[in-house]
Amino acid sequence: MPGPFLNLRERDDMIDATSGRLALLGLLAWTGTAVAQQPPPTPEQRAQTAVETRQAIFKLMNHNMAPIGGMARGTTPFDAAIAERNATRIAQLADMIAETFVPDTRAFKVETRALPKIWDNADDFKAKAQDLIRHATALAAAARSGDQAATIAALRPLGAACSTCHDSNRAE
Amino acid sequence: MGGRLTLAVLLLALAGGGIWLFRLPATADAALPRDAAAIERGRYLVHAGGCIPCHAGADGSAGLSGGRPIESPFGTFRAPNITPDPETGIAGWGGREFVLALRHGRRPEGGFYFPAFPYRAYAGLTTADILDIGAWLLAQPPVRNAVPGHVLPPWLSPWLMAGWNRLADRLQATPPPETDPVRARGAYLVRHLGHCGECHTPRNALGIPRADSELAGTMLGEQKIEAIDAAALAGWSHEEIETLLRLGMKPDIDFVGGTMAEVIEHNTSQLTAADRAAMARFLGQARTERR
Numbered sequence: 001m002p003g004p005f006l007n008l009r010e011r012d013d014m015i016d017a018t019s020g021r022l023a024l025l026g027l028l029a030w031t032g033t034a035v036a037q038q039p040p041p042t043p044e045q046r047a048q049t050a051v052e053t054r055q056a057i058f059k060l061m062n063h064n065m066a067p068i069g070g071m072a073r074g075t076t077p078f079d080a081a082i083a084e085r086n087a088t089r090i091a092q093l094a095d096m097i098a099e100t101f102v103p104d105t106r107a108f109k110v111e112t113r114a115l116p117k118i119w120d121n122a123d124d125f126k127a128k129a130q131d132l133i134r135h136a137t138a139l140a141a142a143a144r145s146g147d148q149a150a151t152i153a154a155l156r157p158l159g160a161a162c163s164t165c166h167d168s169n170r171a172e
Numbered sequence: 173m174g175g176r177l178t179l180a181v182l183l184l185a186l187a188g189g190g191i192w193l194f195r196l197p198a199t200a201d202a203a204l205p206r207d208a209a210a211i212e213r214g215r216y217l218v219h220a221g222g223c224i225p226c227h228a229g230a231d232g233s234a235g236l237s238g239g240r241p242i243e244s245p246f247g248t249f250r251a252p253n254i255t256p257d258p259e260t261g262i263a264g265w266g267g268r269e270f271v272l273a274l275r276h277g278r279r280p281e282g283g284f285y286f287p288a289f290p291y292r293a294y295a296g297l298t299t300a301d302i303l304d305i306g307a308w309l310l311a312q313p314p315v316r317n318a319v320p321g322h323v324l325p326p327w328l329s330p331w332l333m334a335g336w337n338r339l340a341d342r343l344q345a346t347p348p349p350e351t352d353p354v355r356a357r358g359a360y361l362v363r364h365l366g367h368c369g370e371c372h373t374p375r376n377a378l379g380i381p382r383a384d385s386e387l388a389g390t391m392l393g394e395q396k397i398e399a400i401d402a403a404a405l406a407g408w409s410h411e412e413i414e415t416l417l418r419l420g421m422k423p424d425i426d427f428v429g430g431t432m433a434e435v436i437e438h439n440t441s442q443l444t445a446a447d448r449a450a451m452a453r454f455l456g457q458a459r460t461e462r463r
Contacts, residue, residue, distance in 0.1 A: 062425055065425050066425050069421055069425045072415060072419055072421060073411045073412065073414075073415045073421075074411055074415075075409075075411055152419070155419050155421065156418070156419045156420055156436065156437065156441055157437075159419060159420050159421055159427030159428075159433075160420060160427065160429070160433040160436070160437065162426075162427050163420070163426070163427040163428060163429030163430075163433055164429055164433065166426075166429055167429040167430050
């Protein structure tokens with residue numbers, strides 16, 4: 001089958017044949033120096049990683065919510081198995097939110113919509129995160145029961161919990 | 173002689189103007205229905221009418237006992253207690269009182285409500301709907317709760333509303349009648365019962381909704397109020413508008429927040445599927461009438 005993937009593999013084979021041993025030696029040398037010399041991440045790098053982890057949680061939330069959203073709108077047929085699978089994932093992701101906000105990134109120059117209020121008023125943020133967990137767990141329970149109407153109705157309070165927190169803690 | 177005549181004419185004109193401004197509109201003393209069906213219709217109408225979020229308790233608890241502060245550019249209003257408590261609520265109200273309040277913005281004794289109470293939107297309600305709303309409200313348990321007064325600048329007297337109402341009458345648009353019954357029902361729910369324009373239509377400096385910009389979106393203090401006219405919803409499918417009203421979910425799977433989340437919870441999510449579909453149909457085609 002012609003195509004770029006095949007070409008890449010052919011090139012890999014060629015490299016393998018001619019310089020495999022050399023590459024292995026180089027790799028060994030590189031890891032050796034890396035272990036010895038790579039500095040620990042700076043606070044800035046750690047802040048950047050924290051931001052990326054948080055954003056990943058919310059992207060995965062959206063990814064898992066989208067199919068249920070289509071079912072709620074009636075534009076895709078209700079699929080109890082997908083609803084249950086995704087709702088369970090959303091509940092697990094909700095459970096991770098608070099811990100991904102433990103690293104306080106207020107002082108760092110990072111690209112984020114997270115407002116300083118999250119850490120200024122940490123108890124309020126935790127309460128809102130807890131509220132989300134409660135409603136996400138309710139959605140997962142409704143989805144597990146296979147009850148279409150209850151599953152879709154559970155989206156409203158869950159969505160309200162999302163937006164209540166976004167309103168106070170996320171920049172426009 | 174001429175001076176006296178002028179004075180007499182002036183006084184007569186003043187009195188006439190005063191009567192014109194301040195007299196209570198004539199309303200038939202319609203009896204409130206008491207049957208279970210009317211009370212049940214009233215329950216539905218109170219939810220569809222969005223009474224509950226504003227008449228909530230001062231602590232934000234859902235209900236009708238009043239006290240919740242409503243911030244506006246003119247000051248802080250507090251919605252009154254509309255439970256049938258004899259001392260702090262609306263016990264003893266009859267059809268006349270409900271029609272005066274909801275259609276004309278007038279207190280039973282003749283005073284004026286401030287238009288933070290959306291009586292100009294409710295003015296389009298049928299008398300039957302107003303009476304059913306009254307029937308349900310009076311069938312609720314009384315809650316004793318004396319609501320503190322509004323916090324307003326000293327010049328803002330309720331009596332100014334006499335002139336404000338007349339001015340608003342003159343500036344009000346008369347939208348063309350809806351011929352399609354579904355759209356007509358949607359218009360009734362959006363314009364009158366649901367009073368969407370109270371927040372979504374921009375106002376002039378006097379706080380009168382701008383007739384040329386119905387549902388065109390505005391700012392309420394710091395809060396951005398989205399445009400929900402046909403231009404703003406042009407990219408939305410009927411199902412997307414309907415889902416927003418039912419669940420608060422936008423096309424991009426994000427959810428509405430703030431006071432709109434309360435509107436979804438207490439008002440639009442409680443509607444029958446047919447009524448919500450009618451609202452969505454009307455909103456998707458609500459053309460701003462440019463003049």
